[in-house]
Amino acid sequence: MAILELNSLSLRIGATQVCSDLNMRLQENQRWGLLGKNGAGKTPLLHALIGLVPVQSGEILIRGIKLENIPRQELAAGVGILFQHGISELPATVMETVLLGRHPHVQSLLRDDPGDLKIARDALQDLKLSELADRQVDTLSGGERQRVALAMLIAQTPDLFLMDEPNNHLDLAFQVELLRLLDRKLKQHASALLMATHDINLAARFCEYIILLMGDGEFVNGPTEAVLTSENLSKAFDCEIGSIVGQGRTFFYPQ
Numbered sequence: 001m002a003i004l005e006l007n008s009l010s011l012r013i014g015a016t017q018v019c020s021d022l023n024m025r026l027q028e029n030q031r032w033g034l035l036g037k038n039g040a041g042k043t044p045l046l047h048a049l050i051g052l053v054p055v056q057s058g059e060i061l062i063r064g065i066k067l068e069n070i071p072r073q074e075l076a077a078g079v080g081i082l083f084q085h086g087i088s089e090l091p092a093t094v095m096e097t098v099l100l101g102r103h104p105h106v107q108s109l110l111r112d113d114p115g116d117l118k119i120a121r122d123a124l125q126d127l128k129l130s131e132l133a134d135r136q137v138d139t140l141s142g143g144e145r146q147r148v149a150l151a152m153l154i155a156q157t158p159d160l161f162l163m164d165e166p167n168n169h170l171d172l173a174f175q176v177e178l179l180r181l182l183d184r185k186l187k188q189h190a191s192a193l194l195m196a197t198h199d200i201n202l203a204a205r206f207c208e209y210i211i212l213l214m215g216d217g218e219f220v221n222g223p224t225e226a227v228l229t230s231e232n233l234s235k236a237f238d239c240e241i242g243s244i245v246g247q248g249r250t251f252f253y254p255q
Helices: 042-048 072-078 094-105 114-126 142-156 172-189 200-206 230-237
Strands: 004-013 016-026 031-035 057-062 079-082 160-164 192-196 209-213 219-223 241-246 249-254
Touching: 004 042, 016 042, 016 209, 016 219, 031 042, 031 172, 031 200, 042 160, 042 192, 072 079, 072 094, 079 142, 094 114, 094 142, 114 142, 142 172, 160 172, 172 192, 172 200, 200 249, 209 230, 230 241, 230 249
Parallel strands: 031 192, 031 209, 079 160, 160 192
Antiparallel strands: 004 016, 004 057, 209 219, 241 249
């Protein structure tokens, strides 16, 4: 059974037709990228998948259950989303913030479960934040806050990761390290990921499948090698996109 299934999904935001009759099946351990120019509707599409934005028509199923039939707490436990702007400058410590990722799983409001604390500490270690555990979030840099948001998402241990520009504010070395970490987490928990990004080469390197929004309701989706072509990308981004092969990978660049 697919973790996420979209059947004939159509979504319109204002004057922008994001997609028309979009079909996809996202299985365990799969990594999907969501690409398109600014304003094509990547963020609204992610938000629609958790019910924050209404769709025109079609079905969204999580583990075979229609989105509208899933209790909110169950949805919060099974689907995690990283919003484009990460987390707000909360009046809380880093550890307290990361523990919020465990909230949908909490059995008692009176005390923190030792298991939840361990998961949160492990997430801090994964994102190299252990030394900042007692720092106030509003004292952190943009990159550090992004890592806290990622740690909170990982601590949630969802079946489905929805990520909007996860590499925001991260330096190049940590972007690569993040991709490796996410790959490990998907395999450990039999999860899946859909990632919206502006970075074509990041998606090409990390994602096995791509949804490429054309900006007029049209889209191309399927295996990365089939979708990411100069022809498709040039049409989607309204500029000529060339490609070059090196070290066994294809790299794309504007001409």
